[in-house]
Amino acid sequence: MATTAPVLPAFEIDEARLSRELAELATMTSVEPSAVGTAVTRVVFTSDDHTARAWLKGLADEEGFSVRADAVGNTFFRWEGADPKLAAIASGSHVDAIPHAGMYDGTVGVLGGLEAMRALKAAGLKPLRSIELVLLTSEEPTRFGIGCLGSRLIAGVLDAARADSLPDLMPKAEVGATLATVRAEAGFCGPLESCRLEAGHYAGWVELHIEQGPLLEREGMPLGIVTSIAAPAGYRFTIEGVGGHAGALLMPDRRDALCAASEVILSIERHTLAANAASGTNDTVATVGTCDVHPGAVNSVPSRVTLQLDIRDTDPERRESVMQSVRADIDGISERRAVTIKEEFVNADAPATSGAGIVQAIEEACAAEKIVAKKMVSRAYHDSSFMARIAPVAMIFIPSRNGVSHRPDEYSSPESIALGTRILALTLAKLASA
Amino acid sequence: MATTAPVLPAFEIDEARLSRELAELATMTSVEPSAVGTAVTRVVFTSDDHTARAWLKGLADEEGFSVRADAVGNTFFRWEGADPKLAAIASGSHVDAIPHAGMYDGTVGVLGGLEAMRALKAAGLKPLRSIELVLLTSEEPTRFGIGCLGSRLIAGVLDAARADSLPDLMPKAEVGATLATVRAEAGFCGPLESCRLEAGHYAGWVELHIEQGPLLEREGMPLGIVTSIAAPAGYRFTIEGVGGHAGALLMPDRRDALCAASEVILSIERHTLAANAASGTNDTVATVGTCDVHPGAVNSVPSRVTLQLDIRDTDPERRESVMQSVRADIDGISERRAVTIKEEFVNADAPATSGAGIVQAIEEACAAEKIVAKKMVSRAYHDSSFMARIAPVAMIFIPSRNGVSHRPDEYSSPESIALGTRILALTLAKLASA
Missing domain, CATH: 3.30.70.360 (Alpha-Beta Plaits)
Known part of the structure; x- marks a missing residue:
């Protein structure tokens, strides 16, 4: 890996800041008491979701990343590369949370992605390709009955007219409310067809996420590399x-x-x-x-x-x-x-297979850090399943305590999250360098 | 029955007015479309319930009946008799309706009772005993999880402190809301113990109600006389x-x-x-x-x-x-x-048994009208189950089309309702005369 060494200055993941920001994001929720852990409910396009979006935009603004939102609210935070005409490298995840869920699902990929970009920028990296952090809309199916809404529209695997007619399933929804009316009220306008990105738009996609299963913890592995995603x-x-x-x-x-x-x-x-x-x-x-x-x-x-x-x-x-x-x-x-x-x-949906080049980049990052990650199948599905239609993808998994997720006692340690973020940063830097 | 003839002048039940008032009451509902029949949702202490209460009070005011409400909102419309110190004869039912129910359950007993009193008064009857129409609160368990709330409190079979602590089960209920807070907000104050009426407070209770089952229609019977109520x-x-x-x-x-x-x-x-x-x-x-x-x-x-x-x-x-x-x-x-x-x-709850004297009075009224009513068990339970603790009771049942109830297609014919109301009027007149 000696060839990449010159372009990658030493950098530090700020574990304390990342933990603090995860905790702050967890406060943007309908208040729900929980005997254990931190209960989070943040359904897409509720006031909690809007608060989280505005707060993330503020953090990105501080770094000078440009911001673009599409017709369904997918939001792209871009760090311009030396050659802006080259296809960018992207990372991202979601911040919506099902009722009475935990504080790590999705959020670790968004705030970890942001931290990775900030750390590389602070260290003086000048990437050749642009690097984008993508906040994807409604990975959870709570409100519109279908998961990965934003990434499906990006990938063009969900008909725009059908998407706009999806009924609002919120218990207090107005009669006749659909995605079309709800997104308009949330300030996201324009035809859903415009969300679509062409194959090749990104040169690679890497999503950092908690495992949501017990295997890494059970086998004592520090991280996982997802090679395929089960078919939901x-x-x-x-x-x-x-x-x-x-x-x-x-x-x-x-x-x-x-x-x-x-x-x-x-x-x-x-x-x-x-x-x-x-x-x-x-x-x-x-x-x-x-x-x-x-x-x-x-x-x-x-x-x-x-x-x-x-x-x-x-x-x-x-x-x-x-x-x-x-x-x-x-x-x-x-x-x-x-x-x-x-x-x-x-x-x-069909199962998704990771891109060999992205898996290899993650493996090289792990090797550089002298850790061995477990290659594994993701049984939960993710936005990466759909981003795989337009770019080579892979995911980095962080161990989940007791394998639990979608519950207030969902937990991953700050050290694990920081390690995953470090590997993500190394991977993004590597992929953006050529 | 020649002895009662002198006290009972000829009277007319106004079938058209009764039908019109039932239809008007059915409009006091959360709007819900229904392919068949008339869908009614009128949960206790919602704005629909308050509208219905105010409207009924207006109708009673027109007749000069006095009005009293107790701490849980049971409301007593009283037609003063020649000897106000004698225990009154009472009739009554409820106007609350479960979600997506029909327009006859309970309402027939309230508006039929009112019509019976109006018809007798218009004909010049001077009853010896006072006659009361009682609007009972929350016969349906939708909001507080327990049916016959008002009549349980009248009968003293529900502990007042337990009743006040019943949680509000409405989907949009405020956190911590209970009967105590909801009734106070609805304007019904004072200790729930004060709702209790002593045994003997009424000399008799007669409730007019739809059957909610198929038996009368199936057997071609014009009316039913309830001799006992099943134990729920x-x-x-x-x-x-x-x-x-x-x-x-x-x-x-x-x-x-x-x-x-x-x-x-x-x-x-x-x-x-x-x-x-x-x-x-x-x-x-x-x-x-x-x-x-x-x-x-x-x-x-x-x-x-x-x-x-x-x-x-x-x-x-x-x-x-x-x-x-x-x-x-x-x-x-x-x-x-x-x-x-x-x-x-x-x-x-225990089953309730009707009072022999009340059943006999209804039978005599039927005989006078030359109809034969079916003596029967009520499988649905009613406020009469609890009124039976403080007074001899019986019920008059009106046939239900196809035996259905608690559905928008619940239906009883205007003729059947008028006939039941006529029998109720005869019974009340008879019971109030001695």
Whole structure:
């Protein structure tokens, strides 16, 4: 690696500043008490999200990075390189957080990316290529029902008209609100088609993220390098039965949507466990995360239930095979209970494979720091899954304590975060130098 | 019945006015579209409820009835009798409606009671006893989790301190809001103990109500006379599992609260069906009407689920036996899934038996009108269940089309409602005459 040494001055990651900024970002949340850890809820385009965006822009302004936002609110903080016409190197992640989540998911990649750029700049690096930090909109599906909204639009894998018509799922949403109305109100205008970036727009993409799983901690590895990202799919099931008075509607006359939904939930679990047993792996995971009951009164028989299913696998065919088994059960449940069960497809994405050149750059950075990182599959999916459509990508994973995420007790140590940030900085510097 | 003839002048129920007023009351609702029927949502102490209360007070004022409200908002419209010191005869019901319900439940008893009093007054009746119309607060459990709030407090079967501490369950409730704060804000002050009325306060209570079940229509009967009211019970189950990321938390490590809840829901249904099979009746009914999932995000494993159960039976021992079977299943589910399942008792009430004298008075009124009414059990429970603690009671049931209630397509014909109101008027006149 002697050839890169001249372009990379010594630099320092400011671990204390990074921890302080992560803590400050965690205060931009709907207040929720939590017995353990730090509970964060920061749904896209809420006032908390706007506060976080404005604060990040302020930090970037201090460094003199230019700022551009696109029609869906993806925000690009750019450190101009010696040759601005060359495709830039980019890093980024998200700051939105699902209800009652933790303070590290996404935020580590945004603030770590910013810290990496600041550290390199402070050390006097003059990169050949520009380096961009990208704040991606709505990686979490909480508000619009589909994850990685911003990066899907960048990659052109989500139809702009369909995206604009996605209903606002917030409990207090106005009737008829959609992404189109919500983003306009948030100040992000223009056609969503304009979010798209052409393949080759970036010369490389590196995302720093917490693992959200137990493997690095369990194996005592300091960092991970993601070589592929599992294939997620999302479905929505609407079960329509017949409502009525909880006292007067007798059992033989019932077509209870919640009883039917319970059978669907257990069918999904059963076939997922069967798929794992058959493959001898734990690669298939399925989750029904929401269950909305209509009318939702203690003394009224549920007439309609909506379930949202998240199912992931490293093998999309196995994932589809689980869905086929569930569908067969659903046919039986519908008929036996005289209810209708409608399946809506939300998304089904292909696995993403990391770019060999980016993985190699991370490995070289690790080697320079004398650490060995674990090459691994990401079972959570990330904006990198979609950035992979327009650029070679890879991810750097930081160990998660007890493997937990999307919970207030989600935790990664300041040392691990600083180490990941250092490796990110080395990687960005390397990639931007040629 | 020749002896009563002199005190009861000929009178007319104004069917058109009654229909018009029912339709007007149905407009006092959160606007909700419905493909069929008229959707009404009127939760206690919302602006819709306040509008309805003020409107009813206006109608009573026009007739010169005096008005008194107690500390929980039960409101008493009084037509003074010739001897005001005698215990009054009362009729009444409720105007609150669960989310997305219909326009007849409760309202028929309130507006029918008012119409009966107006018709008798217009015909020149001078009742010996005073006649009161009582608007009871929160017959529906939507907001405070317990039904018949007002009549429970009148009957003294709900501890005042416990009642005041009932949490406000509205989705947009302020943190820490309880019945105490909500009723104060609604303008109903003073200690809840003051709501209590002594046994004997009323000489009789007659409630006009829609059947909410299919029997009258099925058997072609014009009206029903309720001789007993089934015993309802309410429980809340809180299932605590472990949350986590829907991608990264692998299946063997899961303790999914929603999967456990699904098993609980199906256990309740199974044991209820078994109880009916064993008894050869359909007298046991059980409903899980709500299922609240925490954190409730599509990509987060449910860590906590709360279920509300409503279970009713004409035989409280059989009801308890179903609960015991469910509890045995719950022990197994908790252990197998490593989740905790907490059962909270909400209420368990005894069946109520109608007063022979009141039933006889209704039967005589029917005989005078040359109709035969069906003596029947009410499987829905009503404020009359609690008024029975302080007075002899009975109910007059009006046929429900298709037996449906708590739905927008709930319907009873104007003719049936007018007939029930006429029988109510005859009964009140008879009871108030001696």
